[in-house]
Amino acid sequence: MQDSPHVALLVTCLVDLMRPEIGFAAVKLLEQAGCRVSVPEAQTCCGQPAYNSGDRADAQAIARQVIAAFEPFDYVVVPSGSCAGMVHAHYPALFADDPAWRPRAEAVAAKTHELVSFLTDQRGVTSVPAHLDAVATYHDSCSGLRELKIREQPRQLLKTVTGLTLKELEGSEACCGFGGTFCVKYGPISDRIVADKTADIAATGADLLLAGDLGCLMNMAGKLTRQGHKIDCRHVAEVLADMTDGPPIGRGQVEPL
Amino acid sequence: MNAPTAPFVGISDPAQGPRSPSAVGHGVSDQFKHNADLALGDAKLQVALAEMRSSFKGRNEAARKGLPEFQALSDHAKAIKQHVLANLDYYLERFEAKVKAAGGQVHWCNDAAEARDKVLAICRSAGARTVTKGKTMVGEEIAINHHLEANGILPVETDLGEYIIQLRGETPSHIIAPAIHVSKEGVADTFRAHHTDLDPARPLSEITAMLAEARGKLRARFLAADVGITGANFLIAETGSSVIVTNEGNGDLTQTLPKIHIVLAGIEKVVPTLEDATAIFRVLARSATGQEMSVYTTVSTGPRRAHDLDGPGEYHVILLDNGRSGVLGTEFEDMLRCIRCGACMDHCPVYHAIGGHAYGSVYPGPIGAVLTPALFGLAHSKDLPNASTLCGRCESVCPMQIPLPKMLRQWRERSFERHLAPARERWGIKAWAWLARHPQIYRGAMALAARLLRRPATGRIRHLPLGGAWTAGRDFPAASGRTFQEQWRRRARP
Numbered sequence: 001m002q003d004s005p006h007v008a009l010l011v012t013c014l015v016d017l018m019r020p021e022i023g024f025a026a027v028k029l030l031e032q033a034g035c036r037v038s039v040p041e042a043q044t045c046c047g048q049p050a051y052n053s054g055d056r057a058d059a060q061a062i063a064r065q066v067i068a069a070f071e072p073f074d075y076v077v078v079p080s081g082s083c084a085g086m087v088h089a090h091y092p093a094l095f096a097d098d099p100a101w102r103p104r105a106e107a108v109a110a111k112t113h114e115l116v117s118f119l120t121d122q123r124g125v126t127s128v129p130a131h132l133d134a135v136a137t138y139h140d141s142c143s144g145l146r147e148l149k150i151r152e153q154p155r156q157l158l159k160t161v162t163g164l165t166l167k168e169l170e171g172s173e174a175c176c177g178f179g180g181t182f183c184v185k186y187g188p189i190s191d192r193i194v195a196d197k198t199a200d201i202a203a204t205g206a207d208l209l210l211a212g213d214l215g216c217l218m219n220m221a222g223k224l225t226r227q228g229h230k231i232d233c234r235h236v237a238e239v240l241a242d243m244t245d246g247p248p249i250g251r252g253q254v255e256p257l
Numbered sequence: 258m259n260a261p262t263a264p265f266v267g268i269s270d271p272a273q274g275p276r277s278p279s280a281v282g283h284g285v286s287d288q289f290k291h292n293a294d295l296a297l298g299d300a301k302l303q304v305a306l307a308e309m310r311s312s313f314k315g316r317n318e319a320a321r322k323g324l325p326e327f328q329a330l331s332d333h334a335k336a337i338k339q340h341v342l343a344n345l346d347y348y349l350e351r352f353e354a355k356v357k358a359a360g361g362q363v364h365w366c367n368d369a370a371e372a373r374d375k376v377l378a379i380c381r382s383a384g385a386r387t388v389t390k391g392k393t394m395v396g397e398e399i400a401i402n403h404h405l406e407a408n409g410i411l412p413v414e415t416d417l418g419e420y421i422i423q424l425r426g427e428t429p430s431h432i433i434a435p436a437i438h439v440s441k442e443g444v445a446d447t448f449r450a451h452h453t454d455l456d457p458a459r460p461l462s463e464i465t466a467m468l469a470e471a472r473g474k475l476r477a478r479f480l481a482a483d484v485g486i487t488g489a490n491f492l493i494a495e496t497g498s499s500v501i502v503t504n505e506g507n508g509d510l511t512q513t514l515p516k517i518h519i520v521l522a523g524i525e526k527v528v529p530t531l532e533d534a535t536a537i538f539r540v541l542a543r544s545a546t547g548q549e550m551s552v553y554t555t556v557s558t559g560p561r562r563a564h565d566l567d568g569p570g571e572y573h574v575i576l577l578d579n580g581r582s583g584v585l586g587t588e589f590e591d592m593l594r595c596i597r598c599g600a601c602m603d604h605c606p607v608y609h610a611i612g613g614h615a616y617g618s619v620y621p622g623p624i625g626a627v628l629t630p631a632l633f634g635l636a637h638s639k640d641l642p643n644a645s646t647l648c649g650r651c652e653s654v655c656p657m658q659i660p661l662p663k664m665l666r667q668w669r670e671r672s673f674e675r676h677l678a679p680a681r682e683r684w685g686i687k688a689w690a691w692l693a694r695h696p697q698i699y700r701g702a703m704a705l706a707a708r709l710l711r712r713p714a715t716g717r718i719r720h721l722p723l724g725g726a727w728t729a730g731r732d733f734p735a736a737s738g739r740t741f742q743e744q745w746r747r748r749a750r751p
Contacts (some may be wrong), residue, residue: 005648011741011742013693013703015741016356016703016740016742017703017707017736017740018707018734018736019737020737020739020740020741020744021739023741023745024741024744039742039745040694041700042696043696044437044692044696044699044700045689046695047690047693049689049690050686050689050693052647052666052669053667053678053686054666054669054670054671054672054674054678055666055673055683055686055687055690056670056673057687058687058690058693058694059690061690061694062690062694063540065693065696085628093663109571132452142646142647142648142649143649145650146648146652146653147649149265156432161265173650174606174650175606175646175648177606177610177646178646179646179647179648180646181682182643182644182645182646182647182725183726183727184726184727186293186643186644187606187726187727188293188294188297188726188730189293189607189644190646190727191391192297192610192611192731193606193609193646194730195609195730196310196609203354207603211372217734218733218734219731221732221734222717222727222731222733222734223730223732225716225721225732226732233734234430243651247712247716248716249414249716249734250716250732250734250735251715251716251717252712252716256417256593
C-alpha cells in the first residue's frame with residue numbers, strides 16, 4: 001500500500017446532524033486503508049440545496065468555502081455519492097466563468113471521491129474484516145450511480161462481509177423519490193415514488209437495506225417503518241466498518257447524551 | 258369527395274366530452290401540484306402507469322445491448338443535430354428551395370396562431386370538410402384540432418392511440434404512446450360509447466377485435482378526407498422531403514389519399530441528408546419502443562407528379578418557430594436536439610408517478626419540463642423544472658444526449674432570479690445558505706437541532722413540525738442526538 005495519504009473527510013450535513021455513526025464508520029474504513037484522516041472544522045454543507053434550488057450565488061459562496069477548507073489535503077472523501085458528485089461534477093461547472101476560482105475548483109474536484117469507490121479504486125481495498133448475519137439488498141443512489149459511475153464497488157466489498165448474503169433489488173437504479181428538497185416540495189409525488197421502491201425492496205425478501213446516501217436511506221427507512229416492514233436500513237459504510245451494534249436508521253433506543 | 262357519412266359521434270362536437278385546457282396549448286402547467294394530486298388519487302391511472310413501468314422495463318436497455326455500436330451511433334446522431342443547429346438558417350433555406358423545386362410550398366410561421374390560420378386557409382382553399390391526421394406533436398402544440406372544429410372542419414385522428422383519446426375528449430399523455438393512460442377495458446368502453454351503429458353485444462375483450470373495429474371505422478375516414486395532416490420526424494434539406502415513421506401505416510394513408518398534404522414541423526426538424534436521417538432513425542426506434550426500426554418509414558417529396566399513380570395534388574410544409582429560434586445560441590439550445598422518442602418519460606420516476614396530463618403541457622416528462630418554459634413561458638410552468646428529483650436517468654437514456662438535469666437546474670436558476678419560486682422556499686434556502694456560510698454558528702445550530710430531532714424510543718418521528726410533507730406518508734428517522742462534529746472534537750484527536 002502507498003505511504004499514508006492525508007484524507008479530509010467531508011462528513012455531509014445530513015450525516016453530521018442525523019447519523020454521526022456513518023462518519024465514524026468512514027473514519028475507521030479510511031484508517032484501515034492506511035489513510036490519515038482529518039475533519040476540517042470549517043465544513044458545513046456542500047451547497048447542493050442552494051444549487052438545486054437555482055440559488056447559484058449562494059451555491060458558489062458555499063463552494064468557495066468548501067474549496068478553501070479542503071484544498072490543503074491529498075484527498076477529499078465523502079460518505080455520499082450525492083455530495084461527492086456535487087463537488088466532483090458540479091463545482092467546476094459553478095466556476096466555469098471564473099478565472100480565479102475555476103482552477104481551484106477543478107483541483108479539489110479531481111481529488112474528491114465517494115467513500116466506497118475511494119477505498120476500492122484509489123486504495124485497492126478488495127475485502128473488509130467485517131461480519132454481519134443478514135440478507136441484504138442494495139439501492140444504487142442516483143448521483144453516485146450516474147455522476148460517479150459507482151455500481152460494482154460496494155457490491156464487491158459487501159461480498160467479503162462474512163455472514164452477509166446480497167440479493168439484487170429489482171429496479172435498483174430507479175430513484176427512491178428523495179431528491180433533496182423535492183421530497184418536501186412535492187411530498188405526495190415523492191411518497192408515491194418511495195412506495196414503489198419499498199414494494200420492490202420487500203419483494204427481495206431481504207431483512208436489510210443498504211445504500212451509500214443517507215438522504216435516500218432516510219426516505220426509504222421512513223416509508224418502510226410507516227408501512228410496518230421489518231426491514232432494517234443502514235449506510236453501507238456501517239456494515240463495511242463492522243459497526244452495526246447500534247440501532248439501524250429509524251429504529252432503536254434513546255442514547256445518553 | 259362526399260361529406261362524411263359514417264356515424265362518428267363525438268369528434269365533430271367539441272362539447273361532447275371534457276377537453277383538457279391543455280388542448281389549447283398551455284396555461285394549466287401552473288396547476289401542476291393540483292394536477293399531480295388528482296393523478297395520484299386516480300386509481301385507474303395508477304394501474305395504467307404501473308403496467309407502463311413494467312412494460313417499458315428493460316426494453317430500451319435490451320435494444321441498446323443488441324446493438325454494440327449504439328453509443329457510437331448516438332454520438333453521431335448528436336453531432337448531426339449539433340451541426341444543423343449551428344447552421345439552421347442555411348439548411349432551412351436549402352430545404353425550402355428544394356420543396357419549391359419539387360412543386361411544394363413552405364410556410365414560415367412565428368407562432369401557434371399563425372400556423373393555425375395557415376392550416377385553416379389551406380383547408381378552406383380546398384373547401385375541406387374532413388381532415389385526417391397522422392400523429393403530430395406540433396399539431397398538439399398549436400391545438401389545430403380545436404381550431405379546425407371551431408371553424409366547421411372535422412379533424413380525424415388516425416393513429417390508434419390518438420383516435421382513442423380523441424373519442425374520449427382527452428389529450429396525449431405521452432409523445433409516442435398518447436393513450437398510455439387508458440386501460441384496455443377503457444378502450445373497449447370508449448368504443449362501445451362512440452361506435453353506436455355496431456352491435457352492442459359484440460365481444461371487445463380481445464385487442465385484435467378492437468383493432469379491427471378501429472380499422473373499419475378509420476377506413477371510411479381515409480376515403481372521405483379532403484386534406485391529410487402529418488407531422489415530420491425529419492425534413493431533408495438536400496431533397497426537400499419530409500419523413501415520418503409510424504407503426505400503423507396510418508401516416509401513409511393520411512398523406513397519399515387526400516388532395517392536399519400538410520406537413521406540420523418545428524424548424525429544428527431539418528437534417529442535411531437522407532443518410533443523416535437514417536443514422537438518427539437507428540437510435541430513434543430503439544429508444545422509443547425498443548424496436549430496431551419502426552414498421553413504416555415514409556418519405557414524401559412534393560405533390561404528385563404527372564406520371565405518379567397516386568399522391569396529393571398539393572404539398573405544404575408549415576415550419577413552426579414558436580419560441581424555438583429564441584433558444585438557439587442560449588444555454589438551452591441542446592433541447593432542440595430532441596427527436597421525440599419519449600425515452601426520458603419512460604424512465605422518469607415523476608412521470609411514472611403522475612402520468613403525462615399532470616404536466617399540463619403538450620410535452621410532458623423531463624423533456625417537457627425543459628421545453629415547456631421555453632415555448633410557453635416560465636411564469637406559467639415554473640413547477641415543471643422543479644418537480645424532478647434530478648436522478649439523471651432521463652439523461653442516461655436520451656439517445657441525443659440532452660443534458661436534461663443541467664437544463665432543469667438552469668430553469669430553476671432563472672426561476673430563482675425572477676423570484677418565481679414561492680417566498681417560503683426562497684427564504685428557506687437563503688436561511689440555510691446563510692447558516693452554511695457561517696461554520697461556527699452552523700455547528701451550534703446543528704448541535705441544537707440534533708437534540709431536537711433526537712431519537713425517541715421508537716427511533717422515528719411520526720409528525721414533524723413544518724415537515725408535514727414528509728411525515729404525511731413516511732416516518733422521519735430520528736437523529737442520534739449529538740452531531741458528528743461535536744463527538745469528533747470531544748475525542749480530542751490529534
